[in-house]
Amino acid sequence: MLWILPLALAAPVTAALCLAFGGSRARARIAIGGAALVLALALRLAWRVLSGGPIVAANGWLAADALSALLACIIGGVGLASAWYGNSYMAHEGQGHESAGWAAGRYEALFHLLLGSLVVAAVANNLGLLWVAIEASTLGSALLVGYYRRPGAVEAAWKYLILCSVGITLALLATVLLYYSAVGSFGESGAGLQWTALRDVAPRLEPRFVRLAFLFALVGYGTKAGLAPMHTWLPDAHSQAPTPVSALLSAALLATALVALLRFHALAVRCVGPAYSEGLLVFFGLASMAVAVPFMVIQGDYKRLLAYSSVEHTGLVTLAVGLGSPLALLGGMFHLVNHALAKTLAFLVGGSLGGGIGSRRMDHWSGVIESSAPLGALFVVAGVALAGLPPTALFLSEWLVMLGGLRAGKQAAVIVALLALAVVFVALAFHWTRMALGKPRAPFTDPLPASSHRPLWLLATAVILLGVWLPGPMRALMEQAARVIKP
Amino acid sequence: MNFPIAEWLPTSSAINLLAGVFLLSALYALSQRRTAACIAGYAWNSISLGGIALLVAAQTHARHIWFAAALVLAVKGFLIPRLLRRTLARLKTRAEAEPFLSIPASSLIGGALVALAFSQTRELFGAGTTILAACLPISVATALVGLLLMVTRPQALMMVVGLVLLENAIFLAAVSLTYGMPLVVEMGVLLDILVGVALLGLFVGRIEESFESADISRLTSLKG
Numbered sequence: 001m002l003w004i005l006p007l008a009l010a011a012p013v014t015a016a017l018c019l020a021f022g023g024s025r026a027r028a029r030i031a032i033g034g035a036a037l038v039l040a041l042a043l044r045l046a047w048r049v050l051s052g053g054p055i056v057a058a059n060g061w062l063a064a065d066a067l068s069a070l071l072a073c074i075i076g077g078v079g080l081a082s083a084w085y086g087n088s089y090m091a092h093e094g095q096g097h098e099s100a101g102w103a104a105g106r107y108e109a110l111f112h113l114l115l116g117s118l119v120v121a122a123v124a125n126n127l128g129l130l131w132v133a134i135e136a137s138t139l140g141s142a143l144l145v146g147y148y149r150r151p152g153a154v155e156a157a158w159k160y161l162i163l164c165s166v167g168i169t170l171a172l173l174a175t176v177l178l179y180y181s182a183v184g185s186f187g188e189s190g191a192g193l194q195w196t197a198l199r200d201v202a203p204r205l206e207p208r209f210v211r212l213a214f215l216f217a218l219v220g221y222g223t224k225a226g227l228a229p230m231h232t233w234l235p236d237a238h239s240q241a242p243t244p245v246s247a248l249l250s251a252a253l254l255a256t257a258l259v260a261l262l263r264f265h266a267l268a269v270r271c272v273g274p275a276y277s278e279g280l281l282v283f284f285g286l287a288s289m290a291v292a293v294p295f296m297v298i299q300g301d302y303k304r305l306l307a308y309s310s311v312e313h314t315g316l317v318t319l320a321v322g323l324g325s326p327l328a329l330l331g332g333m334f335h336l337v338n339h340a341l342a343k344t345l346a347f348l349v350g351g352s353l354g355g356g357i358g359s360r361r362m363d364h365w366s367g368v369i370e371s372s373a374p375l376g377a378l379f380v381v382a383g384v385a386l387a388g389l390p391p392t393a394l395f396l397s398e399w400l401v402m403l404g405g406l407r408a409g410k411q412a413a414v415i416v417a418l419l420a421l422a423v424v425f426v427a428l429a430f431h432w433t434r435m436a437l438g439k440p441r442a443p444f445t446d447p448l449p450a451s452s453h454r455p456l457w458l459l460a461t462a463v464i465l466l467g468v469w470l471p472g473p474m475r476a477l478m479e480q481a482a483r484v485i486k487p
Numbered sequence: 488m489n490f491p492i493a494e495w496l497p498t499s500s501a502i503n504l505l506a507g508v509f510l511l512s513a514l515y516a517l518s519q520r521r522t523a524a525c526i527a528g529y530a531w532n533s534i535s536l537g538g539i540a541l542l543v544a545a546q547t548h549a550r551h552i553w554f555a556a557a558l559v560l561a562v563k564g565f566l567i568p569r570l571l572r573r574t575l576a577r578l579k580t581r582a583e584a585e586p587f588l589s590i591p592a593s594s595l596i597g598g599a600l601v602a603l604a605f606s607q608t609r610e611l612f613g614a615g616t617t618i619l620a621a622c623l624p625i626s627v628a629t630a631l632v633g634l635l636l637m638v639t640r641p642q643a644l645m646m647v648v649g650l651v652l653l654e655n656a657i658f659l660a661a662v663s664l665t666y667g668m669p670l671v672v673e674m675g676v677l678l679d680i681l682v683g684v685a686l687l688g689l690f691v692g693r694i695e696e697s698f699e700s701a702d703i704s705r706l707t708s709l710k711g
Contacts, residue, residue, distance in 0.1 A: 127673075128672030128675065128676070129671075129675065131671065139686055141683050142690075143686070146690065148695065151697040151698060151708055154690065154693045154698075155697075159706070159709075161686060161687055161690060162637075162650065162687070165650055166637070166653065169650070170657075172654075172657050172676065175658045176661040179664075180665050193669065194666075208611075214610075240709075298711065300711075466607055
């Protein structure tokens, strides 16, 4: 109780303060401080869950187990890095001719509202509240996606709103079906929507409706998580949004929607056995990887490349959960963390580079290393990480997933996934060597102050450090999260 | 707290009648060319949904269902149609584009979808055990009609009408399966839907501003 409620409230309160102090210089400090507070509370919650086991709070509306604590830490980390970097980035963007001309504090308020809805979704125990929080995150981010005054941004925001609204409506049906499947166990009381209560009686739920509920949740929350073939909104929304928002969408929002789906998966596993939902997850995971890969090869726009890479990595985590062995699940959880770190880094460093070069087209980028040594180094780390190469942590997590798949005896899926990863590696190696090496076309000046590099260095250090050393508590948290999904 | 009319009418026939209005109003929206007429169809759809919820409340004597039914009537029957009409009134282009599929053809497909929904829902759920068994096939049929409306019309605003029809259908499913969800959840869902429609209305205006037409067929700038 002590730690969940302040965590859920920290970001919305920050949003209100950002609006209230819109004109003053304290706004930036409030925005960054609020994000830091979310991360600190999330870490404290994770520590509490590790030492004292899962907790239920607020009359069963909120709860924290290892999975929600891990997700809250991811959201907090990505939120802090994006808010920190966004402070200098949005100040610079606000002067551009395409800027929305929003009232001071409105961007920060919407950013924290989005962050808050993600955190609430992470710690929601009531499936109805989970739905409300995820829908709220769509609404909060749609305005941010449409921030720029250009037709592309309007189109992206429209597609995002419509597709995710239809998806989320189907997820509401999934929630209703699950509630109905529990009527036999709880009667008409509200307990039938609590995830912890449903988990405890899962074997006695009506299997037909649990299967149907999982299917609707897969399509519904899967749309929001960017699983193919429901991913079509994702490259548009993630590439048209302002860069710090792109990072939050790609690294935190996709993970939150995926975990919402995994909550339904966890119930289906306990009710009808693992075969049904795991088979579907393997299929959609592989489909997402297979669909994203060709678009990464031919891509010309840096942010769209990163967006398709998000589809690929989300697909990999989905695949990992579908493979189902403890090792694959551990790898999947680890990959969720690593992808968040690497993708945030890639988006944010791209924001500085794109601003300095004046274009997001990758054929305009060359000689990044020579242009700016620190940005070049960060850029290379991001590329190496996204390609899944050692010594970054993504190599380790991808390797764990593949090994886990072999242990589970699902060789065919592992082979397809390895093929996709190989093509991704070639595509990223091609794009990155062309952009990083060579001579810059024009003299480059970093549009942002050097202090904007600090969150990027932290992310890069984390992504390399986790590749060589995994702290004990973090490993324990991820193992417990894996057992939340599949006992 | 019983409702006098509920005692006077045989309630289940009243619910069946309202469920009929629910489906017919959705089909009416599908068969109309003008956006304003479709919004009227949606308003009737919502009012019949609210009526069903009120009758369920009268039968079960549950206070939270009374409250939820009143909220459904206020938000879906009144506020959302009003928002949609205001968005429509703000649009500058008056001429309405031809649908992708002609009106008679989409009406025919709509009829086929209704038949499909009735046959398949019976298969899945059997002859229902709840007092509202008849509502479930109707809710599935309306969901399909809403989706059909979304994909056959070029106007951005019509997509919104299709979406809110789909949401109504899910609400009817919730009412008929479980007598609705806990009140706090229901309030949150309604708030989200209301804000969502307001935002979609805002973006319909912005689409017209950016693309000189409120048709989604122009939205093709983002590819690959």
